[in-house]
Amino acid sequence: MAGAVSSRSCQKIRGAQIRELLDSKQSVLFDCDGVIWNGEKAVAGATDVVRLLKKRGKNVFFVTNNCTRPREKYVQKFSRLGFADVAQEDIFSSxxxxxxxxxxxxxxxxxxxxxxxxxxxxxxxxxxxxxxxxxxxxxxxxxxxxxxxxxxxxxxxxxxxxxxxxxxxxxxxxxxxxxxxxxxxxxxxxxxxxxxxxxxxxxxxxxxxxxxxxxxxxxIGKPSRFMFECIASQFGVDPARSLMVGDRLETDILFGANCGMETLLTLTGVSTLQEAQGYVDSDAPDKKDLVPDYVVDSIADLLPLLEEDE
Structure with missing residues (x-):
């Protein structure tokens, strides 16, 4: 499954499938709004997911089209919402x-x-x-x-x-x-x-x-490749060993496809499973890159697999 050429099948995954996917990746890129938090409230389980990914030696980056804050204020927000050890260099805003x-x-x-x-x-x-x-x-x-x-x-x-x-x-x-x-x-x-x-x-x-x-x-921002090029130039990230996690098909998921990453849609933000399935069923070739490889209800679905390795 993971690591193979993506079929972009919009597959809802759980359990061992999530483990296989995470084991195949060295870097995880998260959108923020609708994935990590909603407004001033962290998505349930998000703080532990980020902490445990870092503990397992994964590179964790945050890529956001939200241009309203400088990165130093994003660091303050991460801290305020309970995320530990998120550094300014981990954050790539538009x-x-x-x-x-x-x-x-x-x-x-x-x-x-x-x-x-x-x-x-x-x-x-x-x-x-x-x-x-x-x-x-x-x-x-x-x-x-x-x-x-x-x-x-x-x-x-x-x-x-x-x-x-x-x-x-x-x-x-x-x-x-x-x-x-x-x-x-x-x-x-x-x-x-x-x-x-x-x-x-x-x-x-x-x-x-x-x-x-x-x-x-x-x-400049998602779905343009430039944000990933910034990360790759600074950290040497390999797209084949990277996972893009987002909530918006037209930006986050397309960004991942444009950059050669596998993609995971979470359903805690903008896009719905029905919208993703609509792109699966579309005959338009340009809609296929809007289809996520995998779908979870929330990034909290990753937590049981990460906690098993504690």
Whole structure:
């Protein structure tokens, strides 16, 4: 089963099948929201799963499209929710990877116009990437009379719950320059909130700019390969011996498929087993990479097998 060429059969596994899968992997990559925690509450059993995987010598990484926090605040959240020994270098957020991309791949030689919050701004600052905050004080102005920075060489779009029309208009102006890079932290269209409410995600904001400019953004977060390339370059991780664990088919599971990893869907977040089965039954070839290799109700399903080795 594990280690063989994946059939992406959406197989619900338990017991010895989970053991075989874990034994075949050296690295486990977890999404956070909907997998490790929901809001300010850890998923039941998640703290012990992470602890025991590390105790067994597994590399454990956290890959999240949530760009609202810098990595240091993710470390604080892990600690607050009871996760021990999660280091900053274990965490790969879309904000952090976007900053690396601008610094090391684009090698931007000017300023970045950054739509986003503290997570985006802090990671750009830590990477020594010069940026203009999208929420600079232009109160009372319109795009006709507001000042524009003369040296903007890239536009980066992340989640921004204080988005204004003026921010979008400024980004449109900068992107009229064909040499201005256009990046998005992630493609997530929406995020679940409490009591059944949702909020538009970075992908929605990016889509508005793509429509206005006729340009396509380079996406840094999942399902793009770049986040895995960051991990592989820093830790020498082998995708064939890695498992991607996520709750969203269109980002987490597709990310794993794009990077050559086997994938495990948990049902504690966004996607459902019925949605995954729909992709299994689809005749569209491009839907097959959205099918997880394996499915569990929760990552707590891994716990009995890990506790046996205690």
């Amino acid at each position: 904000a952090y990877c976007s900053a690396l991309y601008l610094r090391d791949v684009v090698k931007v030689r000017g300023k970045v116009f950054a739509i986003g919050g503290d997570g985006v701004h802090s990671e750009l600052r830590d990477a020594c990437v010069s940026f203009v905050e999208g929420d600079a004080d232009d109160s009372g102005m319109s795009i006709v009379d507001c000042p524009l920075e003369p040296d903007v060489k890239a536009v980066l779009v992340g989640y921004d719950d204080r988005l204004t029309f003026l921010k979008l208009a400024k980004a449109c102006c900068y992107l009229q320059n064909a040499e201005c890079h256009f990046l998005a932290t992630d493609p997530d269209p929406w995020h679940p909130l409490r009591q059944g409410r949702v909020t538009p995600g970075s992908g929605s904001l990016t889509a508005a700019l793509e429509t206005a400019t006729g340009r396509k953004a380079t996406v």
